[in-house]
Amino acid sequence: MFNEVYDVIVVGAGHAGSEAAAAAANMGSKTLLITMNLQNIAQMSCNPAMGGIAKGQIVREIDALGGYSGIVSDTSAIQFKMLNKSKGPAMWSPRVQSDRMRFAEDWRLMLENTPNLDFYQEMVSGLIIENHKVVGVKTSLGIEVRGKSVVLTNGTFLNGLIHIGDKNFGGGRAGERAATGITEELVQLGFESGRMKTGTPPRVDGRSLDYSKMIVQPGDEVPEKFSYSDITKPLTVQRDCHMTHTSPLVHDLLRDGFERSPMFNGRIQSTGPRYCPSIEDKINRFADKDRHQLFVEPEGWNTVEVYVNGFSTSLPEDVQFKALRSVAGFENVKFFRPGYAIEYDYFPPTQLKHTLETKLVDGLYFAGQINGTTGYEEAASQGFMAGINAALKVQEREEFILKRSEAYIGVLIDDLITKGTEEPYRMFTSRAEYRTLLRQDNADFRLTPKGYELGLASEKRLRRMEEKHSKSEAFVDFFRETSVSPEDINPILESNDSAEVNQSGKLFKIFSRPNISMDDVRKIEAVENYIQDHNLDKEIIEQTEIQVKYSGYIDKEKNNADKLNRLENVKIPSNFDYSKLKSMSIEARQKLEKIRPVTISQASRISGVSPSDVSVLLVHMGR
Template sequence: MDFKYDIIVVGAGHAGCEAAAAAANMGSKTLLITMDMGKIAQMSCNPAVGGIAKGQIVREIDALGGYMGIVTDKTSIQFRMLNRSKGPAMWSPRAQSDRNRYSEYWRGILENLPNLYIWQDMVRELIVKEGRVCGVKTFMDVEFAAKSVVLTNGTFLNGLLHIGKTKLRGGRISEPTATGLTEQLINFGFRADRMKTGTPVRIDGRTVHFEEMGEQPGEHDFHKFSYLDHTAHNLKQLSCWTTYTNEACHDILREGLPDSPLYNGQIESIGPRYCPSIETKIVTFADKTAHQLFLEPEGETTQEYYLNGFSSSLPLQAQLRALQQIPAFRDVHIYRPGYAIEYDFFDPTQLHHTLETKLVGNLFFAGQINGTTGYEEAGGQGLIAGINAHQSCHGGTPFILGRDEAYIGVLIDDLVTKGVDEPYRMFTSRAEYRILLRQDDADMRLTEKGYNLGLAQKDRYDLLTEKKAFRDAIISFAENYSIKAQYINEGLEKIGTTPLSHGCKLKDLILRPQLTLQNLSELVPALKVELEKVPASRKEEIIEAAEILIKYSGYIKREQIIADKINRLENIRIKDKFNYNNIQSLSTEARQKLTKIDPETIAQASRIPGISPSDINILLVLLGR
């Protein structure tokens, strides 16, 4: 066994797995340290991947050559495309996974990657010399040397669990907390704080009255997460279920509030607004008589269910009695109660866009240590940290994604530019270029980048090239093929759309909301022949990609023009060019914020909260001088 590595990744959650896999696949000798090899890529909260904006991140991870999409497809027990009633910029894939198989599949990948080694232990100290990290010390008193270290500690840094007035030290239920690192990093000058998140009860499905719940089945079309040409959804597909709380349930929850850590002062750390506990809901929305709950299966064969929407840190008896007021749960047995967890995180404005820390060289942070929440946000950061740790070790160019290139780019720019005042979760509203960052075209945006890095493999790049060729051929055909009214009007009327008064190009018909390439192919034999040229295994995916570009081309072009204008400011570099404290024409807040963040470019400076357009104009004038 060797004790010297290029890269050490601390923690094997979703960030750590992607970081370690990326570094190893790019050629770095990598060590992944985890406290429990049986909990690799553990789904600590709900057993689901994706969702609004999060699904886009997973497709981006996949397009670059990461694994989250592949593992999700191989272990999914339900798949849905959310937001279908809206435009494709809002479509977001989401899957329920078999929790245990998800972890097992990830472990199988990691254990069989060349260049990747695993060590079961806990890191208690970084080895830092002359301002650069050069290894770690573990609780077994083992020292490992490395050129770069990636910390992905999740909720384990001084983790503290709350169930009513009961406090338990741990990073997850029944798992130990990690100590030592926070205190050492603070001594190096890092700013740390505490955050809180929560998780609901786990329910025995044998004690649920499903007949009194609404069924929410999955979808069975061609959609999946990974762009690779593999079969998805091999496991038995299961439904989720919906029900509602009621006033009797709320009354019991209110009785328990004096014993709630959230309301008796026991917890003072920052919690999420967008995913509140059930006790927060009944206080904040006191006029609501019911809140929707989602019962989600944890696996193909297990009876364990996750009650989404009922996150709580109330005492066990309060949680159980409140649930029993809901008809579907009147006989409920729970495997374990919901709980809240507090943990340490570090102000992400202390990071570069590569996720390397500003205070210690070759040290990278990814995941909840940066104040984020969610498997997808963690995986995206882990991938970028792993890539840049490798580049740092081997003299490569830093890899940074722009806000117009990926949701991952938006995520990281938000973190390092704005910081966090609550657990950060990705929303489509955070991205100003949503039409450019669709889930359907993440491969077109990012796979070539991943291939050039040596991360995405040739088979993935070849699939992209093939898809692009067939997609563009369909678009070219639609732009050039002429339609005559007399040959198609009868078919148009049957579909329910206005007949033509004169001939037009096929593309003009596709712009109509009632018409698609598929239903038009039944009216236009030449189009049908063109579509039949597409490989059968990818036909629906490629046709959808072509149709989206045709139908939304005007919006896409307009947004691209805006992005190009903003990118001119991204090219104006200002790092190390100013002593902001000496620029008296800037506002006091601007001087303080610019000094703290030390932005790389004018565009980044413009996104810092508190920086006004007049402050930006002053910097531009000074640059002109």
């Protein structure tokens, strides 16, 4: 069946595996995607949504580089929202509510239409390794498939154990068996492994809910979309979500089941996600709060299945049911399935290079929850980068690494490789020190040229981006060069309680004022005429407003990024002997020896390495 040697073998077809397979195949590598169930490609195991705070930026970045997540998010969307619109543009984050079934179907169809990509359904039970290099995989049927590189994206399936109250059983997801064999083999090879936990809420029958008792959560009045390509269009019709709350009664009913909760009786020892706690964890940690928000999210356009966001739990099913029936609007709720927790194996990501290739085994890459992350978007971006780098390695091309100043994807991977994680890692805007540069609106400016060089973003897309960029820059220059008289601008300033001017001045300076918006300056005839004469669309107008109003912050962050990048260029020899640095702290020597940073900049970000330790390192390197 498998006589040929594949360039890239991708194990697992979740969000990480799907992006990895698409990237490698689109770069011309002969790729095999092997998974336990081909009916569940890119399955949304938890909430039916893509994007959100910082996660939306990641989806935009994947799309700008030529990945599929943005396109599929658009084609399967049932609602669009731009979150944090009341804050600055560095915080704006796109999010879509998705049709779960359509999302998986669209992903599968896109993959099936990707050249150079083969599929096979079976469990991978082991790796074939020769001379510290991976050369293929073994399946549970004993089939050996040869490959020049392997990307492992096993999600929650590695020795997965599902918990519902005092019951537990093996499984990687509800209704699907766990994957066995790989963890044990990797540990024998010298890899360090650990256990993590995540959870999911009950799914309920929407026909049994009383939405009149809930608060309607509509989408944006003028919805946007994720993908920068012209393949997709913004939604014209959207489905509403709803919000309700727990109550003291609900909390008391849940507490009654705590002694049967695997989280509290010691049956679950592993660490769960700090920023997406279970409902029992919320009640325990935030005992002063008498209610918590629940978001009632439809699973698609036509299905009656509903996701109860905010009610993730591993409590016994009878306790879940009793408590949920005391929530406003859920008095007659019927369950499709109860919530559950799942424990699974992961491998601390400090064992990886920035390409996501393992340090121990040549040609072997890890991506997604196997690295200790949580979330579709985090997984998809890792899979995408691992697929790219696996293809580049086989093609003997230079590796592809994004810096922290270039993308949220760069921040994510650098955090994992340099700092590691002992709890499920989730991306936030606060993790990015250059978030003013890494906005969702300019991901195409930052990354589409790189995607084009890789062979992933089309020339058509590159040209569209360049046209948008040049029009935006020209519009910014228009504001820099155009003067406005007091007679024209003072009525606008007065209406906005902004100090009036005594003499003509450049529009750029006026527009930079925090309380003056694009709508205000468009009242000036010259501005509106420019927009009409140059046929500027909403994207270009918004991009120009951000560039003008935040120019000072953007310039400052660029300068800081340039300083950091100078340290990124100071490489540390791969065989550097840290034990010789006696004037460095023991902790720093141990951390540097374990992680083996590639640059001085990376070394400075390792927990336990102080600025004085970095100075010692620089002195010994003759700097």
